[in-house]
Every structure is written in structure tokens, then in C-alpha cells.
Amino acid sequence: MDLETTFGQSQPIVGMVHLDPLPGAPKFEGDREGVIEHARADARALEAGGVDALMIENFGDVPFYPDDVPKHVVASMTHAAGAVADEVDLPVGVNVLRNDATADLAVAQAIGAEFMRVNVHTGARVADQGIIEGKAYETMRERDRLGADVAVFADHDVKHSAPIASEDFTAESFADNVERGLADATVVSGMGTGHAVDRETLQQASDRREEFDLDVPLFVGSGVTAETVGDILSIADGVIVGTALKGGDESGDPVSEERTRALVAAADEVREN
Secondary structure (H helix, E strand, O other): OOHHHHHOOOOOEEEEEEOOOOOOOOOOOOOHHHHHHHHHHHHHHHHHHOOOEEEEEOOOOOOOOOOOOOHHHHHHHHHHHHHHHHHOOOOEEEEOOOOOHHHHHHHHHHHOOOEEEEOOOOOEEEEOOEEEEOOHHHHHHHHHHHOOOOEEEEEEOOOOEEEOOOOOOOHHHHHHHHHOOOOOEEEEOOOOOOOOOOHHHHHHHHHHHHHOOOOOOEEEOOOOOOOOHHHHOOOOOEEEEOHHHEOOOOOOOOEOHHHHHHHHHHHHOOOOO
16 A cells, blocks of 8 residues: 555554444434534544544444444444545545444445545454454455445554454464455554553564565554654554544544644654655
8 A cells, every 4th residue: 555645645644533423322412413513623623733634433333333333324424424525635534333344335435535444354352342353355355346446454453352362463463464354554553542552562563564574554543642653653654643632631522723733743753744
């Protein structure tokens, strides 16, 4: 995957648009247009703050379906993601939580998104939704069948989950996402939303990529801050940032343009423009 071609930047910063609870979710408050306007406002703040791309996620839809969301969720995600894509002039990605890659593809193709995130692409994990199994075999065939030009960002050792196997981070399991799962990029995260990635773990992922001669970008998907982004980009090819760009301390708070600018400025001190 050529990051410069997709994002206009060799080490892109992807800002998260965390959607409020959608219709049908337990915490939905009945204001459909309010959900859309909040998403648009966050997208505008992220763009003004200088991020290189956006990722839209149904963050408010707890508790999450494990791997097959209802049709109304796909419809609401398409509506919201389309509104965000129309609001900004940036590449857009989608992530339908917890792990509905087929819905990712459907939404992404409908709105013309450039990329999508799959939390469990290969292997299997234990999460609060139960056992989640990767379905790369379905996802990549469905992408071909649809003719969708959508890059797949696949997590390795994804947050809010634990491995079923006794060894959670092996060279082989890391390589499987790319060599056997055909992912276009890989994502390494901390233990939960907003939690930093252990530097040794990140370096290990980079080493595994080199060991297997994998031509795939490496992203960090949680815990990135203005204070740490420079160090992270000395190893990783890009970052996906949510919590650190909010006006408060919670992931559901509105995006702060000021905090976004500060993180982008810190990244610009070390990355190639």
C-alpha cells in the first residue's frame, strides 16, 4: 500500500470520528440529526486541525455485536459516514464494531471510502462479545466480488481482547495478517481505548515485518498523544488517534481543533512532509 498515494503523506495521521449511539443502540437518545451534526462538527475540527484522513466508527453502539450487525446499523453507518465524507476533503475510512468486515465493505463502497479497519482479520480472540474469529477468507473474496478499491487495515493483538492461543505475539501470527490474510496495512494497539502501545511491542512488530520482508505499513491505533507521537513515528508509518484529540478526557467528547493542531505540529517535527 502506497501511503503517499492514498493520504498525500508518507506518515499519515488518521483522526477518529466517534459516532454517538445510533438508532437501535441502548444509549441512543432519539436525535438522529444530532448524531449526524456531531459527526460533521468533529470532522470539520479534525480537518481544520490538519489530520490527513478520518476514520468513522460506531463507537457509541455499546454493547457491540460481535461480527454481524443488523441491517439498520449498516444503514445508519452509511448515512453518517456519507455525511462526514461530504463534509470534508480528506480520505475516509470506516470501522463497524465490533468486527463486521462485510458491513465495513458495504459502507465503504457506498460512500467511496478509501480504507477500512478490521479488528480481528485472522486468528481468533476472546473479547467482551465472546470469541471473535477472523474471516479474512470471506472479507477478501467479498472485496474482489464487489470490485471495491478499499484498503484493509487489520489489527494485530487488538485492544479490548485477549488471545486464545498461549502465545499472543509470534512472528508467524503477525505475518499471517499480511501473507495469508492479504491485509494492506497492520495496526498495533495498547490494551484499551486511549492506552499507549508499549514501545517494545511496537518495535517487535516492526522487527517482525522486517524479518518476514513484508511490504505493509505499520500503524499505531491507540494511546497516541502530542507528547508521544514523535517517538512513535520513529518506528511506525502512521497513527490512528481518537481520545487525545478530544476537548475532554473521554472518547465521546467533541473533537478539539486546538489539541488536533498541537498533535499534528508535534508529528510534523519528525515526519517527512
